[in-house]
Amino acid sequence: MDRYLMPGKLTGMSTVSLEVRIGDLFLKNPLIAASGTYGPDSFELIPPSLFGAVCTKAVTLNPVEGNKPPRLFEVKGGLINRIGLQNPGVNQFIGDIYPRYCQYDTPVIINVAGFAVNEYLKVLKILEENIKDSVIYELNISCPNVEKGGMAIAQHLPSLKRLLTKAREITNKPLWVKLPPQGDLNKLLKVSEETLVEAVVIANTYRALVIDKETGEIYIGGLSGPAIKHLTLNLVNQARQLTPLPIIGCGGVGDLESLMQYLKLGARAVQLGTSLFSNPDTPSTIISELTNFLNTKNLNSLHDYLHPPGSFKVIDKREKGVGNLQLGSQKSIKGRVFNARNIIRVKEIKSDEDS
Numbered sequence: 001m002d003r004y005l006m007p008g009k010l011t012g013m014s015t016v017s018l019e020v021r022i023g024d025l026f027l028k029n030p031l032i033a034a035s036g037t038y039g040p041d042s043f044e045l046i047p048p049s050l051f052g053a054v055c056t057k058a059v060t061l062n063p064v065e066g067n068k069p070p071r072l073f074e075v076k077g078g079l080i081n082r083i084g085l086q087n088p089g090v091n092q093f094i095g096d097i098y099p100r101y102c103q104y105d106t107p108v109i110i111n112v113a114g115f116a117v118n119e120y121l122k123v124l125k126i127l128e129e130n131i132k133d134s135v136i137y138e139l140n141i142s143c144p145n146v147e148k149g150g151m152a153i154a155q156h157l158p159s160l161k162r163l164l165t166k167a168r169e170i171t172n173k174p175l176w177v178k179l180p181p182q183g184d185l186n187k188l189l190k191v192s193e194e195t196l197v198e199a200v201v202i203a204n205t206y207r208a209l210v211i212d213k214e215t216g217e218i219y220i221g222g223l224s225g226p227a228i229k230h231l232t233l234n235l236v237n238q239a240r241q242l243t244p245l246p247i248i249g250c251g252g253v254g255d256l257e258s259l260m261q262y263l264k265l266g267a268r269a270v271q272l273g274t275s276l277f278s279n280p281d282t283p284s285t286i287i288s289e290l291t292n293f294l295n296t297k298n299l300n301s302l303h304d305y306l307h308p309p310g311s312f313k314v315i316d317k318r319e320k321g322v323g324n325l326q327l328g329s330q331k332s333i334k335g336r337v338f339n340a341r342n343i344i345r346v347k348e349i350k351s352d353e354d355s
């Protein structure tokens with residue numbers, strides 16, 4: 001098993017450890033390259049080793065051409081994209097694209113998408129049969145610029161529940177769900193909890209409208225970048241109070257301040273997308289500024305900054321038996337510290353005994 005999937009002690013590359021924990025997974029730092037904004041063509045400019053993990057572009061069952069141009073609009077404070085899940089399909093992903101990620105040690109997150117529940121499941125099965133490495137799956141149920149699938153699944157909770165339940169049956173590897181910014185956050189989180197996903201990514205882009213300056217044509221796409229940061233911070237804050245699941249913040253991260261804002265609100269890590277386009281130095285700058293910041297505080301690790309000794313509190317169980325956790329998604333029960341998944345398991349065992 002790869003080192004990064006093994007529970008273990010904090011190990012940083014530099015003298016200051018930036019390691020973060022997401023469920024049973026340890027990443028060497030809290031920066032993750034967001035889906036669709038980073039891939040093998042960027043590896044030379046922005047090496048994968050800078051990140052705690054890198055996420056692939058969406059992978060679907062069959063090749064998808066995506067929308068016709070124009071597909072990318074620069075707007076004040078960010079980008080509106082209407083790429084439309086363009087990708088060469090799962091088989092070409094396995095044959096041509098994934099091997100390029102394997103040349104690096106950085107953990108790979110495969111963003112899985114589809115136009116119906118069964119398509120997601122077929123993609124997962126094919127990936128499971130062909131990729132034996134310890135990858136992470138991120139189920140993209142939140143693409144705002146395709147008509148079927150994606151966001152439509154997030155809007156139909158029984159379909160989402162079926163998708164997540166079946167996905168859990170197909171793989172033991174970590175399953176993350178990338179949520180849309182719109183929709184009933186509480187219900188989306190509850191379905192995610194019930195189906196034992198390891199983490200939720202909050203959130204995808206925001207459905208937005210742009211008028212082409214040249215043609216006057218109206219286009220709908222997904223808004224990303226600094227313009228959405230405060231909206232997504234608000235969602236992360238709400239989610240933190242609704243679920244013990246580990247949260248990965250995603251929206252407008254482009255500097256140390258934005259990373260720290262997400263971490264302060266309880267996110268375990270962040271994904272960054274648009275900032276990789278606007279400034280390829282963003283991840284290296286954040287990492288060196290974070291290291292300097294911890295050095296000036298005489299701290300050995302990011303963990304010590306986020307969780308100073310003695311900071312874990314026992315928080316009462318909520319009515320459904322899952323803790324409402326402020327300090328990351330850990331909970332102490334009778335002196336033992338559990339992460340979100342353990343807590344759900346504890347709850348399950350308890351209800352079995354009760355019946």
Ligand SMILES: Cc1cc2nc3c(=O)[nH]c(=O)nc-3n(C[C@H](O)[C@H](O)[C@H](O)COP(=O)(O)O)c2cc1C
Nearest residue numbers: 034035036058081140204224225251252272273274
């Ligand atoms: C050009 C572009 C392509 C994207 N493609 C995907 C995708 O394939 N799958 C996905 O889940 N998110 C996709 N996203 C959304 C990003 O992963 C991320 O959720 C979003 O951009 C918000 O983060 P940011 O503000 O840091 O860019 C894409 C975003 C952009 C700008």
